Amino acid sequence: MDDSQLLRYSRHVLLDDIGIEGQQKLLAAHALILGAGGLGSPVALYLASAGVGRLTLIDDDTVDLTNLQRQIIHTEASIGRPKVDSARQAIAARNPGVQLHTVARRADAALLDERVQSADVVLDCGDNYATRHALNAACVRHRKPLVSGAAIRFDGQVSVFDARRADSPCYACVFPPNQQVEDVACATLGVLAPLVGLVGSIQATEAIKLLCGIGEPLVGRLLMIDTRQGEFTTLRVSRQADCPVCGADARPAHNGP
Template identity: 65%
Template sequence: MSLDDRQLLRYSRHILLDEVGIEGQERLCASHALILGAGGLGSPAALYLASAGVGRITLIDDDTVDLTNLQRQIAHTEARVGQRKVESARAAMLQINPEIRIDTLAQRADATRLRELVATADVALDCSDNFATRHALNRACVAHGVPLVSGAALRFAGQVSVFDTRPDAQGERGPCYACLFPEEAPAEEVNCATMGVLAPLVGLVGSLQAVEALKILSQAGNTLRGRLLLIDALDAEFQTVTLQRNPACPVCGHLTAA
C-alpha cells in the first residue's frame, strides 16, 4: 500500500529511520498483528503497535477491567472498570490512531481458535499469564510459520524473546517456546495477583515486545530470535542468554532445514 500525505506526516519519525523508511512503514500499515492478552503486557504492546500504524490488530482477552488492574494496565481507566478489557483497550488504541482496524475477541481462545486466528497474522504477541495458553499459541505459530514475540513479568523480573521457526538466510530454524519450556515439564503457575509486580516493569516488557514485533513487520534490524533477554528491575541489570533449538522438540522438531 502507498502512504497518503496524512500518513507520511503521522509516521514521519519512523520514515526518517533509514532502517524503516517509507517501505518499512508501508509494510507496517499492511500488516496484521495478533495480541493475546490485554493486561499489563498487552496494554503497552497494543498502544504502541496502534500508534506505529500496524494496519490490523486482533486483540484477545476474556477478562474485564478491575480496579486492581489500574496500577499497571495503562490501556484502561477507572471510568472503564467493569468493561471488557478488549473493548477498553480498543477505545484507547483508536483514540491514538483511528485509521487502523482493530478486531476484538472477548473470550479465552482455545487451541483450535488460536490456529484459525494465527493463520491470518504476520506476527503474534504472547501477553498472556498462563502456560497452557502460551503453549497453545506457540503450537499455532509453529504450525503456520508465524513468529511469536513472548514476554513475561513477575515481581521485579521480566523476560522477552522471539520464537521464530522460519528458516533464516542460512536455512536454519530458530527454537520455539517449547524448546525452552517443554510442555511436559512440571511448571508452577504463578501470577501477579499472588506474587505482585512492579508497575513499570510490565510496561518495559510490553514495550520491548512491541519493538520486536515492529522490527519483524518492517524487516528492520535483528530480533531476539534465539536469545532470551532477562530483566532484573530491582538491581537494574539486563542479561541475554543464547537459546538452542531442541531437535527432539515435540512441537517443532519435525521441521527440517530449508
C-alpha cells in the same frame, strides 16, 4: 500513504532502516496480540501508534480496579467492562486509522489455530502456561513469528521464536510443555508497574523489527530483565531436535516458502 499519514509517521520515515517502504509494510501488516493486560497494554498502544494497520486482540477478562496500577490502556471508567472493549476505545482515540478486531473469549487451541494463520506476527502477552504452549504450537504449525514476554515481581523476560527460521527454537524448546510448572499470578506475588511497560515496549519493538525486516530479532536469545539490580542479561537458547512441537518428528512439512 497520504499526506496525513506521512505527517503522522514522519519520525519513522526519517529513520533510514524504516523510511516510507518500511512504514508501508507496517500499514499493511496484521499483528495478533494475546492478552490485554499488563503486557498487552503497551504492546497494543505502541503498535497502533506505530501504524500497524490491523490488530487482533484476544482477552476474555474484564477491567478491575487492581488492573489500573499497571494496565495503562484501561481507565477507571472502564471498570467492569470487557478489556477488549476498553482497549478498542483507547486505540481508536490514539489512532483511528487502525483496524482492530477483538475477541472476548478465552483462548483455546482451536481459536488460536484459526486466528494465528492470518497474522504476520504474534505477540504472547498472556500469563497462562498452557495457553502459551497452545499459541506456540499454532505459530509453529503456521510458521508465524512469536514474540513472547513475561513479567512477575521485579523480573521480566522477552524472546522471539520464529518458525520460519531453521535455527530458531520454539517456546517449547526452552520451556518444555511436559515440565511441571505452577502458574504464578501477580495477584499473589505482585508485579512492579513499570516492569510490564518495559517488557511490553521491547515486545512491540521486536514485532516492528520483524515486520519491517530490520535489525536482528531476539531469535535464539532470551533477554532477562532484573529491575532491582538494573541488569539486562542475554541467555543463548537453542532449538531442540527432540522438541515435541518443532522437532524433526513433530514439525509438519510445508511446501513453498
